[in-house]
Amino acid sequence: MKWARPTASARDRPSIAAGAIPPLLPTLVDRVPQGPDWLHEIKWDGYRIGVYLDKGKVKILTRNLHDWTVKFPTIVTAVAELDASDAIIDGEAFVADEKGLSHFSSLQRALGRGGRRQDIMLAVFDLLKLNGEDLRDRPLVDRREALINLLGEAPPNGIVLSDEISAGSDILAQVCQFGFEGIVSKLRISPYRSGRRQEWVKTKCVLSDEFIVIGYEPGNSYGGLGSILLANVEEGRLVYAGGLGTGFNARTGPEVKRRLDAIQMDKPPIPGLKVKGAVWARPEIVVDVEYRGWTADHQLRHPSFKGIREDRSVDEFL
CATH class of the missing domain: 3.30.470.30 (DNA ligase/mRNA capping enzyme)
Structure with a gap:
């Protein structure tokens, strides 16, 4: 991977019971x-x-x-x-x-x-x-x-x-x-x-999957959030999956922006990726997304935000 993985504090690490079974x-x-x-x-x-x-x-x-x-x-x-x-x-x-x-x-x-x-x-x-x-x-x-x-x-x-x-x-x-x-x-x-x-x-019934947020584009709604920028992982590397600007509301939009602002980074997590006006973020947040398929250039068609997956971590994609 091309980014530095966050180091979890003892408080953030999962508390795993003896005999726990992954699903x-x-x-x-x-x-x-x-x-x-x-x-x-x-x-x-x-x-x-x-x-x-x-x-x-x-x-x-x-x-x-x-x-x-x-x-x-x-x-x-x-x-x-x-x-x-x-x-x-x-x-x-x-x-x-x-x-x-x-x-x-x-x-x-x-x-x-x-x-x-x-x-x-x-x-x-x-x-x-x-x-x-x-x-x-x-x-x-x-x-x-x-x-x-x-x-x-x-x-x-x-x-x-x-x-x-x-x-x-x-x-x-x-x-x-x-x-x-x-x-x-x-x-x-x-x-x-x-x-x-x-x-x-x-x-x-409708395609949905989990994607990693790598930044956002500013906008006039939801506290300044225009759209979020998404990636998935292929062969251990982040691959750009396009932007998403729908599905937010007055609660979720500002919350997503606040969390992304807290993990900003100067360069895109995907080397060479260019999105005009983008605010880049460390790839630490996983979101659930509905979509209608993929475009020819491998970006999501008509994606819509469902929510942040608090139960998922980026390490699971590796």
Whole structure:
């Protein structure tokens, strides 16, 4: 990489519990896989978390193993009620609207200053450990059966099971019509292995991904923020992905600018990159972006800001 990585202080480093398990991450594909070997679920629009229960005490870790237990009081209370001495649950923290749909922006508001953290719920879809037994080598269908038995007929308030949905040739179109983000499909016989895998795949109604912010262009809105400049990582190097100027509001726009101003740098993080009037920043902030595809010169088409990924770090892209 061409930039100096920030050195985390002891306070900023993740607090990792003994036995913490990085999540299994689905691979993005263009089409929903068909056939009886696959199990399909709704894709939740929130934060992926691992929930650790040990003798009534609950710890919650993000996908890069930061301890966020204090951010999810409703989930902590609900998991502590489960009838188990210990368990490790894989799931998604989310906030539901009046139609039951999850929205990343709603979750961000709940986690923000003065937000209603009690509204954050847990959608559960895998069980990695239960009562001292490591379940990761068992097939997904067996792990789900154990998870369903653990939840019982009436799961504690704040927990919902990510149900299996019926597959068909038009399943993605139906899911998109209802307003969901997409589908996660999983091989029924697959064991649980951390990292990006082909045994789980995801299809999305609208393309979205995570990008690194490398600066911004000043403007007249949102406290002086015109657009942010984005990059992704290819073969260990930052590659420019274009600018983004939509999706901000009166709260998020000024906040993004404030954070970028705090990490300004004199030169672009990508050597030789020229954007007139740009204010460059160290590549430390990861954002979630919706977009409609890529242009011929490898820049995002019609990108829109969804939010800062507080649970992600640039090191994960390397």
